[in-house]
Every structure is written in C-alpha cells, then in structure tokens.
Amino acid sequence: MRHLISYLLFVGIPLAGLLGVLRVGQRIPAPRAVHGAWAVQPMAASGRVCTRYLLSDADSTLTITQSGRQLTGALGPGAEVGLKGSLTGDEISLEGVIEPGTTPRHVACTEGDTLRLTARVSATREHRQLEARLWTSACADCGAVEFRAARPREYHGRRRV
Amino acid sequence: MPDVLLLLSQIAGILVAARLVGRAVAVFGQPRVVGEMLAGIMLGPSLLGWAAPDLFHALFPPVSLGFLSALSQIGLVFFMFLVGLELDLKLLRGQTRAAVITSHASIILPFFLGACLALFLYPRLSDDSVSFTGFALFLGAAMSVTAFPVLARMLTEHGMLKTRLGSVTIAAAAVDDVTAWCILAVVIVVVRTAEAPVSLPVMLAGRCSMWWRC
Numbered sequence: 001m002r003h004l005i006s007y008l009l010f011v012g013i014p015l016a017g018l019l020g021v022l023r024v025g026q027r028i029p030a031p032r033a034v035h036g037a038w039a040v041q042p043m044a045a046s047g048r049v050c051t052r053y054l055l056s057d058a059d060s061t062l063t064i065t066q067s068g069r070q071l072t073g074a075l076g077p078g079a080e081v082g083l084k085g086s087l088t089g090d091e092i093s094l095e096g097v098i099e100p101g102t103t104p105r106h107v108a109c110t111e112g113d114t115l116r117l118t119a120r121v122s123a124t125r126e127h128r129q130l131e132a133r134l135w136t137s138a139c140a141d142c143g144a145v146e147f148r149a150a151r152p153r154e155y156h157g158r159r160r161v
Numbered sequence: 162m163p164d165v166l167l168l169l170s171q172i173a174g175i176l177v178a179a180r181l182v183g184r185a186v187a188v189f190g191q192p193r194v195v196g197e198m199l200a201g202i203m204l205g206p207s208l209l210g211w212a213a214p215d216l217f218h219a220l221f222p223p224v225s226l227g228f229l230s231a232l233s234q235i236g237l238v239f240f241m242f243l244v245g246l247e248l249d250l251k252l253l254r255g256q257t258r259a260a261v262i263t264s265h266a267s268i269i270l271p272f273f274l275g276a277c278l279a280l281f282l283y284p285r286l287s288d289d290s291v292s293f294t295g296f297a298l299f300l301g302a303a304m305s306v307t308a309f310p311v312l313a314r315m316l317t318e319h320g321m322l323k324t325r326l327g328s329v330t331i332a333a334a335a336v337d338d339v340t341a342w343c344i345l346a347v348v349i350v351v352v353r354t355a356e357a358p359v360s361l362p363v364m365l366a367g368r369c370s371m372w373w374r375c
Contacts, residue, residue, distance in 0.1 A: 003258045003259075003262060006262050007262050007265070010262060010265075010266035010269075010270070011262070011265045011266055011269050014266075014269045014270050014272070014273040015269055015273075017273050017277075018269065018272060018273045018276050018301070021273070021276040021277055021279070021280060021297065022276065022293070022294055022297055022298075024280065025276075025279060025280055025283065025293035025294070025297055026293055026294070028280065028283055028284055028293055029284065029289075030283060030284055030287050030288050030289045030291070030293070031284070031287075031288050031289065032288065032289055033288035033289050033290035034288070035288065066288055067286055068284070068285045068286045068287060068288065069285070
C-alpha cells in the first residue's frame with residue numbers, strides 16, 4: 001500500500017501533469033516555417049543593376065535558416081550577401097551588408113551598402129510562397145525589385161499530431 | 162589505417178589532461194569524472210580549437226576521430242563490464258519496488274518539467290513544421306535520460322557500488338536507460354506519424370507486432 005501511494009504520488013501526478021501540458025500545448029501557435037532554399041522569380045526588370053543581378057540568375061536562391069522567429073539567410077547566385085532578420089506573423093524582414101569583393105565589378109554593387117528585403121509568406125497546406133521586395137540603402141530613388149520565391153515540395157505540408 | 166604516432170599522441174594528451182583536471186576538481190570535493198569531462202571540453206573546439214586552432218587541427222584532425230571514437234567505445238564496454246562484475250544482485254533483494262519507483266519517478270518528473278519548458282520554448286525556437294507534441298516529447302526525453310556510465314563511475318569512485326544504496330541506484334539507472342530508449346522509440350514513432358498516412362495506434366500496433374515476432 002505504501003509503495004502504491006508513493007507510485008501514485010511520484011509517478012501518477014507528474015504523468016497526469018504531462019498529459020495536461022501536451023493538451024494545453026496544442027493551442028500554442030508556432031511561427032511559420034520559412035526555412036530552406038527558395039527559388040527566386042523576379043516579377044519585373046526594375047531596380048538597380050546590383051539588386052537585379054542578385055535575383056536574375058537562373059540559379060539565384062534565397063536560402064533561409066530559421067530558429068523560431070530569428071532568421072539568417074543568403075541571397076544571390078553564389079549566396080553572395082549574408083542576411084539577418086526576423087519573422088513577425090507572415091512578414092519576413094531581412095537585411096545584410098554587401099561585403100567587399102563578394103559581387104562582380106560589372107554589377108556595380110556598392111561595398112558596405114545595406115541590402116534590405118521584406119517579404120510576405122502566403123501559405124496553403126500544399127504550397128508556400130513569398131512575395132518580396134528588395135532594395136539597397138545607397139539608392140533609395142532607384143526603386144525596389146519585386147520578386148516571388150517558392151520552395152520545393154519536400155518542405156511543405158506536414159500534418160500536426 | 163590509423164596514424165599510430167598521432168593516435169598515441171592523442172591518447173597521451175587526453176590521459177594527461179584528464180588526470181590533471183580530475184585531480185584539480187577532486188581538491189574541491191567533486192568527482193574526478195566531472196574533471197575528466199571538463200578536460201574533454203578543454204581539449205575540444207570550445208577551448209583548444211578557439212585558443213590554438215593550428216595545434217587543435219594538428220592533434221585532432223577530423224579523419225583521426227573515428228579511431229579515437231572506436232577506442233572510447235571499447236573502453237566504455239570494458240568499464241560497464243567491470244561495473245556488472247562488481248554488482249551484487251543479492252543487495253537488491255527486497256528493494257525491487259523501491260528501485261522501480263525511484264527509476265520511474267526519476268524519468269517522469271524531468272520529462273514533465275521538460276514538457277513544461279516546451280510551453281515556453283515552442284513558440285520561440287520551433288516552427289509550424291514541427292508539432293507541439295513532437296517538440297515537447299523530444300525535450301522531455303532529452304531531460305529524462307540518465308548518464309549511466311557517469312553515475313556508475315561516481316559510485317565506483319566513492320566505493321558505493323557494493324553498498325545497498327549503490328546497488329539500488331545502479332539498478333534504477335539501468336531501468337532508466339532501458340526505459341529512455343523505449344521512450345525515444347515511441348517519440349520517434351509519434352513524430353513520424355505526423356508525416357505518415359497511417360494513424361498513431363496503427364503504427365504502434367505494427368511496431369509491437371514486429372518486436373513480438375523478433
């Protein structure tokens with residue numbers, strides 16, 4: 001009897017608590033999953049040569065690494081520009097500095113210039129897409145380049161338990 | 162083939178560092194195994210790799226770590242064999258219930274606390290590709306696993322392995338280890354079920370029937 005009471009006290013109660021925590025946790029929303037390699041598709045030939053270069057190549061990707069709401073990323077055909085930012089709801093905000101010697105001379109990227117990217121995530125169970133804008137701080141009048149980005153299917157649509 | 166000279170240098174370096182730091186922590190009344198773990202951290206990328214990267218890469222090149230890992234596994238097998246050899250099961254007589262209660266309580270309590278921590282960490286570190294159940298169960302399982310060899314080493318060092326308390330502790334830790342592996346298997350099934358087209362009870366029943374057949 002003593003052992004049974006001890007078992008219920010030390011094992012039964014924490015087990016009931018665990019089941020309660022698992023039930024309560026189902027209602028906690030998690031940030032949207034935006035990690036992975038996004039294939040970039042520019043929507044129009046606007047903006048500076050530099051931003052167009054970072055988006056126009058067929059191999060150009062936006063790679064995002066995610067830890068909750070904190071994001072790091074890389075943009076360009078050879079992941080030339082490192083980005084850092086956050087996710088708020090469906091809005092992604094990333095920025096990074098163009099380091100010396102990372103982009104070809106002919107694309108006229110200003111070294112030390114800050115690259116800014118904002119994007120909205122639109123998501124269905126099967127498909128997740130970004131609608132994004134990219135601009136540089138050195139040339140505010142040049143206008144932003146708008147682009148779309150999509151992820152391969154393996155990143156999408158996991159069911160919840 | 163391993164570079165014998167490099168392997169011997171690595172072993173010598175590890176033994177010297179483990180002995181020195183083990184003795185240093187013993188002065189403060191801590192078990193030597195704590196010092197040996199600290200020596201591992203000191204020889205790893207956290208300290209030596211940061212302070213003297215060239216020396217670190219010369220002493221522990223990535224290709225050589227496989228042999229060192231194999232040696233460490235052999236050492237662990239011998240040590241656990243000796244622990245089993247010294248363990249007197251007669252001391253456990255009449256203590257089985259206490260060992261089971263201690264073992265289960267020592268699993269479920271940290272598991273519960275790990276799951277509570279998941280309530281705080283899930284919206285901050287995870288994303289919606291991971292279910293809360295999977296996240297909480299993984300965190301709970303990680304918190305509840307006992308480092309069985311470390312515990313055995315501490316009991317051996319304090320000469321408690323042949324006492325009744327030591328025997329109950331080591332038995333509870335052994336049950337802990339076995340239970341932890343089972344929990345991990347269930348957690349993996351739960352997480353995989355989130356992606357699979359079949360339901361959790363069907364998958365668990367399938368696994369059970371496979372184990373029963375084996």
